[in-house]
Amino acid sequence: MNNTVSWSWDFGGLGTSNLQNPSFAFFLSDTIEVMYTITTADNCQDSITRKIWVQLPEDQNLAGSIVICPGDSAPLNPGGNPDLVYLWSPPDGLSDPTSPNPIATPSQSTLYTVIISVQDFNTCFITREVDVTVPPELNLATSGDVDTCDPQTTLSATTDAPATITWVNVPGGPVTGNEVTVPVTGVAIYTVIAEDAFGCSEQAQITVQGGPVDFELNADTILVCTDEPFDVTITNLDPNDALIYQWAPNPAIVSGGNTCCPVIANVPGQTVLYVTIRNQFGCEAQDSVFLAIVDEDIQLDFDYEIVDCDGLIVQFTNLSQNGYDFVWTFGDPNNPSAVSYEDNPVFTYSDISTYNVTLNILYDVACVLPVTKPVELLEPILDADFRYLYNDCGEDFVTIEFHDLSFNFLNNTTNWDWTFSSGETSTLQNPTITVTESQDLIATLVITTALNCTDTVSYTIPVELTTITLADTIILCHGDTTFLNPGGNPDYEYNWTPGTGLSDPTADNPLVFATETTTYNVVVTNFTGDTCQVSRAITVIVPTLINLDAEGGMAIACNEPIT
Structure with missing residues (x-):
């Protein structure tokens, strides 16, 4: 009849339409129940319902x-x-x-x-x-595996594209950066990760092995007496290391030269023990032990002597037994830090005084007892002096003896050198010379000690030969008087014997009135320089008295011719 006048579409709550052939948009894939109703001009209706599967081609999970x-x-x-x-x-x-x-x-x-x-x-x-x-490749590159004996090493990483570099298993990590410093001990594997802004990453591993030899020596200095036990021991402080020990050859090592704990001879003396320690990575370390063993029977002692001219230089003589490596302190407050390590030192003091000197050894051990002695320095006296005396003399000579009176507080004079202005010399301690002319004799003595110290003294000695003009004989008439020694020297002392017939037996020129022939002896003493005595004699002849009987009363005078 073809008289349909209306069309009604119902899309199950999603919408409706009155078009004969509508279009409808669906936004979800689903099963839709569609009811379709038509109406004719006669108001006749017919409906149909169908389920329609709507499959949308959209993929909601697809990323852009x-x-x-x-x-x-x-x-x-x-x-x-x-x-x-x-x-x-x-x-x-x-x-x-x-x-x-x-x-x-x-x-x-x-x-x-x-x-x-x-x-x-x-x-x-x-x-x-x-x-x-697809981001650029990072091309992570590292500094490579490390085999070192250093205690630490620096690892580095780079990328061709910008990225954050993270070291994930380092001590104190993770650590960000191109470099990281890590300790070296045994074998360790470190991981480095490079990540760019897109989250892309690369990682690499670096193997680090080696490390220094980590050990502890029980002592670097051992000071003992022979009656004290001791040991030398090395402790491995790194459990990752297997150590090899090699002690340098030394007579003190009895055994165990390739162990951590060598056996050392307990013999007096000092030495240095050297050891080389190597781990499995070929890393080495060296160390040493200073060992001083002191004889338990050590005895310290010393003596001293002054060895200079001013009395300040002292030579010390070590008298110790069973000792070595001595230390001297000299007790001079003006030089408090003065010390000597010589066996027999020489020390110069600052002044004359008494000083406490101590002899010890370098090592503070129980068996050593330091010795301290006072050293007394006296004002040095070296005084040259002498005396002289006439040994013999005459009218034309004087023999002079010289006697050394020098004082030497060290009593070590070795030389006496005499010089005289008369031209004579002598090296005797007590010389004798003969002078044949009157003069002012200058005598000089130089004394020299074993230390080559010297002192000099000079004296001027007036030497005057004794001049005597005494006649051998004179004739004296009976009853006359005359001078016995007209050339007498009043500076001399005279002693005439016998004194009979003399005006003064001590006068230099006494009057003589002898009544008979007499020989007078005189001792003339000259006190110039020293006492010089000269003996002489003079005979006074007194002729026999003449009794003349003459006529005419003639007067007869002595010493005149008789006619």
């Missing part, structure tokens, strides 16, 4: 962009619908360009396009894009 790190793979559409038809392009780097979720392994950034359609409904399709970004 993803990042795939270089060398990695990733699914392009993890939520892909296997009921839809997919066609991906370009196909490069895809596991299956028709897969709802192909695995992409691109070598570079790629924009993938996918056409999604409904099965058997080729006219219903959509086109979507997935932008795959």
Whole structure:
């Protein structure tokens, strides 16, 4: 009849339409119940209801962009619908360009396009894009494995593209940066990770092995007496190391020269023990032990003597037994730090005084008792002096004896050197010379000690030969008087014997009135220089008295001719 006048579409609550052939947009895939009603001009109606499956070609889980790190793979559409038809392009780097979720392994950034359609409904399709970004390769590079004997080392890493570098298993880590300093002990493996802004990362491992020999020597100095036990021991402080010990050859090592604990002879003396320690990585360390063993029977003693002219230089003589490495302190407050390590030192003091000198050894051990003695320095006296006396003399000579009266507080005079202005010399301690002319004799004595100290003294000695003008004989008439020694010297002392017939037996020129022939002896003493005595004699002849009997009363006078 073809008289349909209205059309009514009901899309199950999604909408209605009065068009004969409507179009309706569906936004979700679903099963829709559609009721279709037609009405004729006669108001006749007919309805039909059908269920329609609406399959949209949209993939709601498809990402617009993803990042795939270089060398990695990733699914392009993890939520892909296997009921839809997919066609991906370009196909490069895809596991299956028709897969709802192909695995992409691109070598570079790629924009993938996918056409999604409904099965058997080729006219219903959509086109979507997935932008795959492949960042530049990081090319992580490290400084490489390390084999070192240093206690620490610095590791480094670089990349060709900007990235954050993280060291993940270092002490105190993780640590960020291109470099990191790590301790070296045994074998350790460190991991470094480089990550760019896209989250792409590369990692590498660095093996560090070696490290210094870490040990402890029980002592660097051992000071003992022979009656005291001791040991030398090395302790390995690094459990990662297997150590090898090598002690340098030394007579003090009895055994165990390749062990941590050698056996040392307990013999007096001092030595240095040297050891080389090596670990399994070839790293070495050296150390040493100073060892001083002192004889338990050591006895310290010393003596001294002054060895200079001013009395300040002292020679010390070590009288110790069973000792070595001596230390002297001299007790001079003006030089308090003065010390000597010689066996027999010489020390110069600052002044005359008494000083406490101590002899010890370098090592503070129980068996040593230092010895302290006072050293008395006296004002040095070296005084040259002498006396002289006439040994013999005459009218034409004087023999003079010289006697050394010098004082030497050290009593070590070795030389006496005499010089005389008369030209004579002598090296005797007590010389004798003869002078034959009157003069002022200058005598000089120089004394020299064993220390080559000298002192000099000079004296001027007036030497005057004794001049006597006494006649051998004179004639004296009976009853007359005369001078006995007209040339007498009043500076001399005279002693005439006998004194009979003399005006004064001590006068230099006494009057004589002898009554008979007499020989007078005189001792003349000259006190110039020293006492010089000369003996002489003079005979006074007194003729026999003449009794003349003459006529005419003639007068007769003595000493005149008689006619």
